[in-house]
């Protein structure tokens with residue numbers, strides 16, 4: 001299920017300098033993709049390079065060599081259904097706009113959906129990282145498929161009953177961005193040289209979450225930059241400590257303790273090659 005994630009650390013003062021970081025792992029519960037996970041059974045348990053306390057993996061979390069994490073035809077079918085639902089709503093929005101000659105509202109609605117999708121991806125990622133496990137609905141090791149299932153179930157019926165181009169424009173863009181937020185996330189873990197140029201351009205323009213911005217999510221204090229569509233909400237919400245306040249509310253109201261309070265990172269392990277720490281301009 002994992003891409004060969006390469007965690008980029010961007011130090012503006014030492015561009016092109018290889019960071020002296022031992023081979024380790026970054027963790028991210030929401031960073032799963034459609035690709036089958038590699039066989040991890042040959043890997044030895046690594047010693048955490050930092051001095052941070054806590055277990056490497058929570059006992060409530062799935063293990064990486066769990067066969068249940070591999071994509072199945074059922075997962076792929078849900079992904080196909082989710083994509084179809086999004087494309088149908090987009091096509092209906094375009095057709096309805098053509099017929100009604102109304103373009104401004106659907107385009108604005110799509111833009112609003114794009115902005116709100118970033119917010120939604122942050123809430124989902126934060127909840128997944130801090131409170132989710134394999135048994136959590138729409139969480140665990142098959143995030144993309146789980147999100148596709150939700151999108152197919154919600155957007156599919158809307159496609160049947162709705163002919164309003166503005167509503168359809170909002171639904172298509174918002175649901176599509178939320179569903180593919182996992183892909184945007186995995187691109188944020190890749191290196192510039194390994195990404196398609198259009199993806200790099202979108203990241204550099206800030207339309208997709210940038211590699212440097214998302215790298216901060218995997219650095220101490222491991223409790224920020226959760227938004228993974230465009231990342232446009234990251235600075236605003238992190239500066240105001242919105243999710244930290246939510247964590248306090250959940251802890252004092254319900255006794256729920258977020259993983260970010262006690263673990264260096266709270267997510268799936270992903271391989272980090274030492275070479276990937278080489279900083280690109």
Ligand SMILES: [Zn+2]
Nearest residue numbers: 028029129267
């Ligand atoms: Zn994460």
Ligand SMILES: [Zn+2]
Nearest residue numbers: 028031185217
């Ligand atoms: Zn990540």
